[in-house]
Amino acid sequence: MSDKNESVDHSRRKFIKNSGIAVGGVVVGGALGSLIPHKQKTEQQQASTAKKQVNYNDALMFFTLDQFKTTEAATERIFPKDELGPGAKELGVPYYIDHQLAGPWGLNAKDYMRGPAYTAEATQGNQLLMDRREIFTLGLKGLDDYSNKKYDKNFAQLSDDQQDDVLEVFDAAKEFKLTGATTKQFFQLLRSMTIEGAYADPLYGGNKNKAGWKMRDFPGSQTGYTETIMKKEFVKIEPKSLREHMGG
Amino acid sequence: MTKKLPKVPVVIVGMGWAGGIIASELTKAGIKVVGLERGKARKTSDYYMVHDELRYAQRYEMMKDLSKETLTFRNTENMRALPMRTYGTFLDGIGTGGAGSHWNGQTYRFLPYDFEIATKTKEKYGKNKIPDGMDLQDWGITYDDLEPYYDTFEKMAGISGEEVSLYGKRSNPYPTKPMLKTPVLEMFEKATKKLGYSPYMTPSANLSENYTNPDGIARGACQYCAFCERFGCEYGAKADPVVTVLPVAEKTGKLEVRTYSNVTKILHDGNKATGVHYVNPVTREEFEQPADVVVLSSYVFNNTKLLLVSNLGKPYDSKTGQGVIGKNYCYQITGGSTLGFFKDKFNIYAGAGALGMEIPEFTGDNFDHSDLDFIHGAGIRMFQYGNRPIANNVVPEGTKAWGKEFKQTSIKYANSWLKVAVQGASMPWRTNYLDLDPNYTDEYGVPLLRMTYDYTNQDRKLTEFMAKKTGPIMKEMGAEITETQNNLEPLDISPYINTHNTGGVIMGDDPNTSAVNKYLQMWDAENVFVAGASAFPHNSSFNPTGTLGALSYLSAEGIIKYMKNGGSLV
Ligand SMILES: Cc1cc2nc3c(=O)[nH]c(=O)nc-3n(C[C@H](O)[C@H](O)[C@H](O)COP(=O)(O)OP(=O)(O)OC[C@H]3O[C@@H](n4cnc5c(N)ncnc54)[C@H](O)[C@@H]3O)c2cc1C
Ligand code: SF4
Numbered sequence: 001m002s003d004k005n006e007s008v009d010h011s012r013r014k015f016i017k018n019s020g021i022a023v024g025g026v027v028v029g030g031a032l033g034s035l036i037p038h039k040q041k042t043e044q045q046q047a048s049t050a051k052k053q054v055n056y057n058d059a060l061m062f063f064t065l066d067q068f069k070t071t072e073a074a075t076e077r078i079f080p081k082d083e084l085g086p087g088a089k090e091l092g093v094p095y096y097i098d099h100q101l102a103g104p105w106g107l108n109a110k111d112y113m114r115g116p117a118y119t120a121e122a123t124q125g126n127q128l129l130m131d132r133r134e135i136f137t138l139g140l141k142g143l144d145d146y147s148n149k150k151y152d153k154n155f156a157q158l159s160d161d162q163q164d165d166v167l168e169v170f171d172a173a174k175e176f177k178l179t180g181a182t183t184k185q186f187f188q189l190l191r192s193m194t195i196e197g198a199y200a201d202p203l204y205g206g207n208k209n210k211a212g213w214k215m216r217d218f219p220g221s222q223t224g225y226t227e228t229i230m231k232k233e234f235v236k237i238e239p240k241s242l243r244e245h246m247g248g
Numbered sequence: 249m250t251k252k253l254p255k256v257p258v259v260i261v262g263m264g265w266a267g268g269i270i271a272s273e274l275t276k277a278g279i280k281v282v283g284l285e286r287g288k289a290r291k292t293s294d295y296y297m298v299h300d301e302l303r304y305a306q307r308y309e310m311m312k313d314l315s316k317e318t319l320t321f322r323n324t325e326n327m328r329a330l331p332m333r334t335y336g337t338f339l340d341g342i343g344t345g346g347a348g349s350h351w352n353g354q355t356y357r358f359l360p361y362d363f364e365i366a367t368k369t370k371e372k373y374g375k376n377k378i379p380d381g382m383d384l385q386d387w388g389i390t391y392d393d394l395e396p397y398y399d400t401f402e403k404m405a406g407i408s409g410e411e412v413s414l415y416g417k418r419s420n421p422y423p424t425k426p427m428l429k430t431p432v433l434e435m436f437e438k439a440t441k442k443l444g445y446s447p448y449m450t451p452s453a454n455l456s457e458n459y460t461n462p463d464g465i466a467r468g469a470c471q472y473c474a475f476c477e478r479f480g481c482e483y484g485a486k487a488d489p490v491v492t493v494l495p496v497a498e499k500t501g502k503l504e505v506r507t508y509s510n511v512t513k514i515l516h517d518g519n520k521a522t523g524v525h526y527v528n529p530v531t532r533e534e535f536e537q538p539a540d541v542v543v544l545s546s547y548v549f550n551n552t553k554l555l556l557v558s559n560l561g562k563p564y565d566s567k568t569g570q571g572v573i574g575k576n577y578c579y580q581i582t583g584g585s586t587l588g589f590f591k592d593k594f595n596i597y598a599g600a601g602a603l604g605m606e607i608p609e610f611t612g613d614n615f616d617h618s619d620l621d622f623i624h625g626a627g628i629r630m631f632q633y634g635n636r637p638i639a640n641n642v643v644p645e646g647t648k649a650w651g652k653e654f655k656q657t658s659i660k661y662a663n664s665w666l667k668v669a670v671q672g673a674s675m676p677w678r679t680n681y682l683d684l685d686p687n688y689t690d691e692y693g694v695p696l697l698r699m700t701y702d703y704t705n706q707d708r709k710l711t712e713f714m715a716k717k718t719g720p721i722m723k724e725m726g727a728e729i730t731e732t733q734n735n736l737e738p739l740d741i742s743p744y745i746n747t748h749n750t751g752g753v754i755m756g757d758d759p760n761t762s763a764v765n766k767y768l769q770m771w772d773a774e775n776v777f778v779a780g781a782s783a784f785p786h787n788s789s790f791n792p793t794g795t796l797g798a799l800s801y802l803s804a805e806g807i808i809k810y811m812k813n814g815g816s817l818v
Contacts, residue, residue: 078650084659105307111334112318114688123323124330125742164651171649191650199637200302216662218597218637221299224471225598229632232431234593234663242297 057205058095061102062133066154070140071097073156075194077163085215086208088194096197096206097136106133128181132189139186142178143170202241213239221245250525250534256282257811259524259539261511261554264346265793266779266800267545268489268497269401272463273804275502279811282537283503284526286510287312287343290490295482298475301636305478310350312340316529317690319549321741323702325566325679331688331696337739338747339478341547344505345490347747348793352477352601352633353453353486355407356790357398357798359612360391360416361624365786368613369623377623382706383569383576383676385785388757388818389766391416394798401797402451405487406459406467409451414608427456427470432594432666433605436630439724445607450629451794452602453487463496474634476601486601509535512692514542514558514776521560521776527692541807544753544778545800548577551782552682552752553697561753561763561772564681566700572763574682576751577699578787581626581672581707583736584714588727589644593663599634606630610717611789612673622709626672626789628717635662644729666725668718672710674750674787680704682752703736711736748792750784755799757818767806767817768799774816779803 060068072094081087088094100106108131120127128135143155147166151158155166169175173184197206199213201221207213213220220239228235258274260267263285271281303309320329341347361368366384369377378384399419401407409422426449429437433449440447454470461467470485484491497503513525515536523538544551555561555573564575606629608614617623641658642665648654685698712734719732756762759771768783770776779800781792788795806817 079655080652082652082655084656087655108315108334110308110313110315112314112331113333114331116687118328118330120330121323121327123738123740123742124321124327125336125740126333127330167650194650195641196302196306196638200306201300203300204302213637216637216659217593218635218662221475222473224473225595225634226428226472228595229430229472229598230428231595235595237597242300245296 057099058092060098062106063098063101067137067140068094068098069156070143070154073163074143074167074190075197077160077167078191078194079198086211088198090208091198091212092206092208093194093197096200096204097193099205100193100196101133101136106136107131126185128185130180135181135186135189138178138181139170139183139190142176142183142186146170146176203243210239210241250536252536253538255523255538255540256280257539258282258541258543258807259284259537260543260545261524262286262346262544262546262550263344263489263494263505264341264545264547265348265489265797267346267543268348268493269404269797269800270543270545270777270779270804270807271503272493272497273801274807275497275500277808278500278502279808280502281497281504282539283505284509284511284524284537285344285505285507286529287507289505289507290344290349290480292480292482292484292491295480298479298482299473301475301638304350304475305636306638308335308339308478310341310343310478310480311335312342315691317696319697319699320685320688321699321701323700323738325700329685329698329700332741335744336742337745338749339744340549344494344507345488346547348487348489349480350478351453351486351747351793352791354602354604354791355402355405355409355451355453355487355794357416358391358788358790358795361612362786362788363387363389363391363394365624372613373617373623377617379706381678383678385576385676385754385756385761387766387785388755388762393766394802395419397798397801398794400801401794404461404463404492405453405797406455406461407451407453407487408456410449412448412608413446414611414614422451423461424456424459427452427454427600427603428472429605430595430603430632432596432632433603433630435666435725436605436668436721439721440605440607442724443721445609447605447607450602450604450606450631452600454481454600454602455485455487461492463492465492465496467491470600472598472600472603472634474597474599474636476599477633511546511554512557512694514544514554514560516558516560516773520773529691541775541777541811543807544776545780547780548749548752548782549682549697551778551780553684555753555763555778556684556697557694560776561770563683566679566681569678572754572761574752575763576676576754576785577680577682577701578674578676578750578784579701579739580674580746580748580787581703581710581736582670582745583707583711583733584626584670584672584718586668586715586718586722586730586732587642588666588668588722588725589661589729590664590666590726591728594666596632596635596663596666599632601633603633604629604631610714620709620713622706622713624673624675624710624789626670626710626714628714628721629669629671630666631669637662645731666722666727668721668725670711670714670718671746671789671791672707672714673789675704675706676751676786677704702738708736748781748787750781750787750792753778753782754785755783756785765816765818766802767810768803769806769810769817771816774810774814777803777807
């Protein structure tokens with residue numbers, strides 16, 4: 001495992017070297033330009049990650065790298081790392097969201113999307129004919145636009161408090177408008193997908209190492225609880241994921 | 249283009265509980281049946297990966313695909329109805345077993361009062377007790393008439409329960425003992441007893457013990473696995489048409505189930521059905537299936553829709569109150585519950601779909617309504633479903649909905665909150681009904697069904713009354729924080745509430761005010777039977793399936809009689 005990991009990192013270094021892009025300080029354009037500052041590592045960091053098991057699922061199917069970074073920052077504010085345990089980022093929530101949006105859910109494949117569209121009463125539910133991918137794209141750009149307007153920076157570069165302020169504005173949907181959806185519609189999607197990513201079975205890319213479940217003492221997928229359900233005292237059970245049903 | 253198939257004695261539209269029961273009874277009687285089901289075939293071995301909250305509970309793996317067909321909704325006639333674009337308030341079954349494959353299994357009987365509600369209300373309180381606008385009707389059948397069929401349904405499904413003295417008389421005890429009374433249910437029991445009530449274990453289709461039914465079907469006991477509502481049971485412990493009635497029908501060799509068969513029209517000559525038209529949603533092939541008898545068991549919404557699009561029966565007109573198809577649509581009232589947050593942690597990650605306790609004192613007419621602005625009542629209950637983590641992040645009021653405070657509070661209470669819930673009766677109202685939508689169509693270009701429904705003053709009064717009862721129970725249980733929901737907002741189609749829809753093709757003894765007789769035979773077409781909760785003239789405070797199951801057995805008997813003698817059965 002660690003061999004493979006090394007070769008991945010190694011080839012990236014080689015690629016960067018061969019492309020003649022100087023790392024550190026120099027602004028570079030193009031797709032790679034945005035990649036470098038994010039993934040830039042010291043030799044030391046590289047040595048330590050080389051020991052970690054690589055998860056080939058941690059790559060993007062839908063987001064651009066910038067969108068991913070904004071999502072990472074926003075979900076971490078919604079579900080932050082604290083003394084109880086990991087936050088959205090460490091739980092893999094941004095990958096979870098990316099993978100969900102890339103699939104049929106992102107395209108509202110099982111929703112009724114025929115027109116005509118009319119403005120709805122509050123009781124009539126979502127009437128957007130825009131799919132979730134489009135709402136997310138619009139909302140993430142909105143986060144940056146608003147952050148730039150107010151703080152002259154992209155959302156991901158703001159301090160925690162500033163990010164909270166921006167999210168607050170998006171949640172309230174008063175001060176800032178997107179075209180075609182409200183900031184609240186985007187925020188609600190962001191929030192609910194963050195919770196899903198923290199607590200869905202790890203097979204979807206979030207809830208890494210079942211750490212979301214461990215924090216709240218949820219045992220995951222067990223065959224049954226005929227015994228523990230009758231116990232008065234709380235019984236803590238090591239969580240099981242669906243992976244464990246596959247054997248091997 | 250449409251392929252005409254050879255005629256069959258009986259065609260059944262929909263293979264859920266209603267269709268499955270009728271199929272099993274008819275085939276046992278030697279009658280050949282074709283069952284048309286728009287979805288795919290199901291078996292318990294499909295559920296190897298079923299403990300997946302995201303896929304099954306959040307992404308509705310077992311429910312109908314709304315992109316193909318949905319309904320439109322408005323609260324009142326003054327609003328433009330708009331489609332339910334994504335799932336919310338209730339879920340729609342599809343595939344063999346229908347919603348019976350992913351239901352909870354709470355299996356009640358209605359009260360004797362329910363079946364004669366109009367008569368009994370007038371007798372006791374005078375006719376002014378029924379407000380103008382409330383189309384309260386008797387069912388054309390009594391509890392005593394239906395009792396043997398309840399008994400048959402309960403034995404088939406193996407219902408686990410205990411007798412309740414305030415409810416209708418039973419000819420037999422429940423076939424299996426009640427489910428486990430867990431520590432949190434004991435808390436509810438103790439508190440309600442102390443307040444003078446008589447709590448009972450909810451009748452459950454999650455088997456409390458191994459059981460073999462009169463058809464010879466053997467099933468194992470529930471494992472309290474906590475993936476029950478919205479999930480299939482991989483153990484077959486939860487009664488489901490796929491593990492009970494459908495195998496019995498198939499064994500006779502008389503049932504042919506055709507999956508991927510979506511019925512779009514009932515064919516008829518004005519007085520009698522001649523068959524049905526259906527489409528294979530995968531291949532798009534079209535078929536005509538002629539039949540002597542057509543049974544609709546395609547759930548409340550499609551039963552109503554199919555009759556309306558086929559011009560069978562008189563459509564209901566809310567202006568005049570005339571007509572019957574679409575009339576008396578009712579939902580279920582759930583306002584008035586109390587949440588409690590506790591210091592202790594409970595093992596509430598464990599549970600089952602029908603694991604709960606309830607008190608009978610506030611159901612039906614079990615309390616005096618003389619000075620109250622409503623009739624009927626509610627079951628006050630506590631359930632232990634198993635708190636799955638995506639859906640259950642309950643925090644006290646005033647807690648921020650995201651961020652560190654939300655994370656810490658939702659985790660703190662993940663295993664420490666309980667709910668004393670209310671499930672109230674829904675009375676029919678002249679302006680609550682189903683008809684066809686003028687703007688939106690399904691994937692075949694057929695109009696969507698349009699729902700016009702809002703809670704009424706009666707429902708608000710009932711909610712306020714029940715809220716006064718649930719708060720003290722939760723306090724007695726020792727909650728640190730209690731929160732009671734006192735009022736009832738207009739029905740919102742977005743958040744899930746329950747799938748207890750009733751009415752649209754209601755039963756009765758008068759062809760002017762009902763669509764079907766007590767055998768669920770249409771007054772306007774004697775060889776059409778319409779089974780399911782669409783037949784309920786009002787919704788009681790109990791979950792519907794026990795009653796629709798019993799009515800399906802009665803209807804099957806009627807169909808067999810009709811096939812021998814013909815004509816109207818009453
Ligand atoms: C999550 C959930 C939990 C529930 N829990 C409970 C509970 O605890 N207790 C209770 O009493 N009830 C419960 N219910 C309700 C219960 O599931 C239904 O009352 C019951 O299953 C209805 O049975 P049915 O046969 O009338 O309809 P369905 O089960 O809906 O079956 C109808 C069948 O007809 C098919 N069909 C529809 N239209 C067509 C067409 N045009 N052509 C061909 N086929 C068609 C459908 O695909 C479906 O398979 C629950 C429902 C849900 C969704
Ligand atoms: S809780 Fe019981 S009945 Fe429900 S799915 Fe699990 S084992 Fe089956």
